[in-house]
Amino acid sequence: QVQLVESGGGAVQAGGSLRLSCAATGYSNSRDRITWFRQAPGKEREGVAVIYTNSGSTYYADSVKGRFTISQDNAKNTVYLQMSSLKPEDTAMYYCASRVLPSGMVVASSRDLAEGLYKYWGQGTQVTVSS
Numbered sequence: 001q002v003q004l005v006e007s008g009g010g011a012v013q014a015g016g017s018l019r020l021s022c023a024a025t026g027y028s029n030s031r032d033r034i035t036w037f038r039q040a041p042g043k044e045r046e047g048v049a050v051i052y053t054n055s056g057s058t059y060y061a062d063s064v065k066g067r068f069t070i071s072q073d074n075a076k077n078t079v080y081l082q083m084s085s086l087k088p089e090d091t092a093m094y095y096c097a098s099r100v101l102p103s104g105m106v107v108a109s110s111r112d113l114a115e116g117l118y119k120y121w122g123q124g125t126q127v128t129v130s131s
Helices: none
Strands: 003-007 010-013 018-025 032-039 046-052 058-060 068-073 078-083 092-100 125-130
Touching: 003 092, 018 032, 018 092, 018 125, 032 068, 032 078, 046 068, 046 078, 058 068, 078 092
Parallel strands: 010 125
Antiparallel strands: 003 018, 018 078, 032 046, 032 092, 046 058, 068 078, 092 125
16 A cells, blocks of 8 residues: 655745655555645645656646756655745645556656546645745
């Protein structure tokens, strides 16, 4: 059974930084797609960044491009989301999600940010950015 556990959320002032972690257990990360989503109150869940564990390929939503960086530590089965230059509009519950990649897929794209693709989800970690 795949389990994802997020951590690292908190409260920060605008312009600050946070690093979120997504620790995965119960699966082999040789060919996985791990994606960070966020959901603000009253808004739909939004995919913000994805990483392919087989190739390291990444893709970002326009809203976070240049400010957020997704990375992985395969030895720890953990994916990180480094968030910099945070804005109040980044305030949300952040979730990580995973799904095994089809064989041969090595390049991440916008299609990977679709919520419906994902089978496994973490419980979320809250990020609050004050102005």
